Amino acid sequence: MAEKILVFLEQRNGQIKKASLEVLKLAYDISVKLNAEIEAATVGSNIEMLEDAGNYGVKKIAHFRNEKLGYYAPNDYSKLIADYTDKNNFTYLLLSNTSLGKDLAPRVAVKLDAGIAVDCTEVSVIDSELHLTRPVYAGKILCEIRLTSQRKVITFRPNIFKAEKVSDDNAEIILNEIAEVSTNNKVVEVKTSENKLDVTEADIIVSGGRGLKEAENFGMIEELAKVLGAAQGASRAVVDAGWRPHSEQVGQTGKTVSPSLYIAIGISGAIQHLAGMRSSKYIVAINKDKDAPIFQIADYGIAGDAFEIVPALIEEIKKIKSN
Amino acid sequence: MKIAVCVSHVPDTAAKINIGAGNKSIDNTNITFVINPYDEFAVEEALKTKEKFGGEVVVISAGNDSNKETIKKALAMGCDSGVLLKTNEHLDSLATAKLLAEEIKNQNAELVFTGKQSVDFDASITGQLIGELLGYNCVSVVVDFKIDGRKITAEREIEGGKEVVETALPAVITTQKGLNDPRYASLKGIMAAKKKTIEEKDALPQKSYSEIIGMKKPKPKEPGRIIGEDLSAVPELVRLLREEAKVI
Numbered sequence A: 001m002a003e004k005i006l007v008f009l010e011q012r013n014g015q016i017k018k019a020s021l022e023v024l025k026l027a028y029d030i031s032v033k034l035n036a037e038i039e040a041a042t043v044g045s046n047i048e049m050l051e052d053a054g055n056y057g058v059k060k061i062a063h064f065r066n067e068k069l070g071y072y073a074p075n076d077y078s079k080l081i082a083d084y085t086d087k088n089n090f091t092y093l094l095l096s097n098t099s100l101g102k103d104l105a106p107r108v109a110v111k112l113d114a115g116i117a118v119d120c121t122e123v124s125v126i127d128s129e130l131h132l133t134r135p136v137y138a139g140k141i142l143c144e145i146r147l148t149s150q151r152k153v154i155t156f157r158p159n160i161f162k163a164e165k166v167s168d169d170n171a172e173i174i175l176n177e178i179a180e181v182s183t184n185n186k187v188v189e190v191k192t193s194e195n196k197l198d199v200t201e202a203d204i205i206v207s208g209g210r211g212l213k214e215a216e217n218f219g220m221i222e223e224l225a226k227v228l229g230a231a232q233g234a235s236r237a238v239v240d241a242g243w244r245p246h247s248e249q250v251g252q253t254g255k256t257v258s259p260s261l262y263i264a265i266g267i268s269g270a271i272q273h274l275a276g277m278r279s280s281k282y283i284v285a286i287n288k289d290k291d292a293p294i295f296q297i298a299d300y301g302i303a304g305d306a307f308e309i310v311p312a313l314i315e316e317i318k319k320i321k322s323n
Numbered sequence B: 001m002k003i004a005v006c007v008s009h010v011p012d013t014a015a016k017i018n019i020g021a022g023n024k025s026i027d028n029t030n031i032t033f034v035i036n037p038y039d040e041f042a043v044e045e046a047l048k049t050k051e052k053f054g055g056e057v058v059v060i061s062a063g064n065d066s067n068k069e070t071i072k073k074a075l076a077m078g079c080d081s082g083v084l085l086k087t088n089e090h091l092d093s094l095a096t097a098k099l100l101a102e103e104i105k106n107q108n109a110e111l112v113f114t115g116k117q118s119v120d121f122d123a124s125i126t127g128q129l130i131g132e133l134l135g136y137n138c139v140s141v142v143v144d145f146k147i148d149g150r151k152i153t154a155e156r157e158i159e160g161g162k163e164v165v166e167t168a169l170p171a172v173i174t175t176q177k178g179l180n181d182p183r184y185a186s187l188k189g190i191m192a193a194k195k196k197t198i199e200e201k202d203a204l205p206q207k208s209y210s211e212i213i214g215m216k217k218p219k220p221k222e223p224g225r226i227i228g229e230d231l232s233a234v235p236e237l238v239r240l241l242r243e244e245a246k247v248i
């Protein structure tokens, strides 16, 4: 009997997240190697263009719909997904390691008595089994594991795998109207930070540290982020000083990011900071101390004064963007 | 109300980590272990809740003898008693959660705090697993917590914002930076902790759901280059980002 893979598609505001499409494409690649079937499932109210997810290699998507399930409701989401996985005998449930995925995956694993591997950044198929690699000890070590249970729940780190289309086909949507939802343990309101792009979802991040001297000077960091379409990040030193919100903190006790480009300005590069951003594809450092540890991992550096370099950098980027 | 706090004992975040013999665990020699940084927020929130509503805080840790240091740290901050679930094996998250859940049941604790993540294996799932195993409500990555009778309102951090969650006891809360400022253990607290008991229990063997195949270090990054030391380096930096890295 062919093995079956279920991919959980996460929606926010009725739109499927890019991180879920990354997992879908990855599931497609795995299914070819395992000779497995793939399906997807999602929970929410109305979801726009859900059938388009078919472009990433899935033919059938179960949509569990109720007006009240637009926001995350862990008890309902976990029950719906666990029941569907169980009834249809999926061996694998794959999710993205987003804040919702991290919360949902362990709940479903317990309901299914499944083993769980989270935040994986590499996967290979060996003797018809998945070997998963995940960073541990803040990325200082990579640990390869396999799940020995019959059912397996796996989450993958966002921004590592590419969401590439594999066909032009739409998926068939199986709509399941959910009559009753629980009234307890659910999200009642979402407070978004004013139009801010989150560091974990950004392709480019501009981060500032204590070298910027005071909170007011982060205006130029914000402007550089704006011209690059980037998210703003921060070191713990400036978060602890109250200059920046802790949602911007990158590092071992902040967020782990892997953007295409990470620009560190006035950040020394303490081991705890590096832990959160070392897997960025390209790293740029601007720091007036040419011996700062950040230069050890930066691809390109300027050993100069941020107050001189950053305004010039903003101008230079504006110039090329307008051409 | 009985409140439980789960704490893990982890390498100091500044520690250099090396792989041990056999390639399946790290080499513990020369590493300082500390209370998991996120668990300090859990301890603080438990103590604040107790101070407001009365009750008792029990701190629980699963691991070997050295975990007692971390339990002592939590006792010195103000927790009332400690339990060490003793094992020398490396347990996966599910096995650990089952041990902790069993003890929380023994203790009759209705409110449980854990850190959002243990900075050794960085899984971020133990609290949710415990909640599910016990049939308790669970809110993870909490930065704001209010309790009124049995009703709980918590804010959890998500990408680009926060979710406000309404739930009720019994519950597990996993704590994130921003929730509170953990207190320091005072000298009085440290002295008082000496008189508090740490109950030691042998952890029952647990079913394993995963197997470690091996560990390796990530490939070291090629050292980069310093393009210049002033303004004149800016155009070259932009050119490299555009033409070589192709990221802007």
Ligand SMILES: Cc1cc2nc3c(=O)[nH]c(=O)nc-3n(C[C@H](O)[C@H](O)[C@H](O)COP(=O)(O)OP(=O)(O)OC[C@H]3O[C@@H](n4cnc5c(N)ncnc54)[C@H](O)[C@@H]3O)c2cc1C
Binding pocket: A208, A209, A210, A211, A212, A234, A235, A236, A237, A238, A249, A250, A251, A252, A253, A254, A255, A265, A266, A267, A268, A269, A270, A271, A272, A273, A276, A286, A287, A288, A289, A292, A304, A305, A306, A307, B013, B037
């Ligand atoms: C348990 C624990 C967890 C931690 N977690 C994190 C974490 O998650 N994230 C994190 O970032 N840190 C974390 N830290 C803190 C970390 O050890 C460092 O203290 C912190 O990263 C330093 O921040 P910084 O680089 O902004 O400041 P500093 O280390 O003070 O560096 C400032 C830099 O700015 C440079 N500079 C000064 N003036 C200028 C100028 N005019 N132009 C250009 N450069 C200039 C200086 O040369 C210096 O290199 C943690 C620490 C502990 C103990």
Ligand SMILES: Nc1ncnc2c1ncn2[C@@H]1O[C@H](COP(=O)(O)O)[C@@H](O)[C@H]1O
Binding pocket: B006, B007, B008, B009, B036, B038, B039, B042, B060, B061, B062, B063, B093, B096, B100, B113, B114, B115, B116, B117, B118, B119, B121, B122, B123, B124, B125, B126, B127
């Ligand atoms: N061995 C353990 N003993 C007690 N608590 C633990 C243990 N492992 C994890 N925890 C708790 O679970 C939280 C999340 O851990 P993790 O899911 O491993 O990232 C930690 O912050 C602790 O509060």
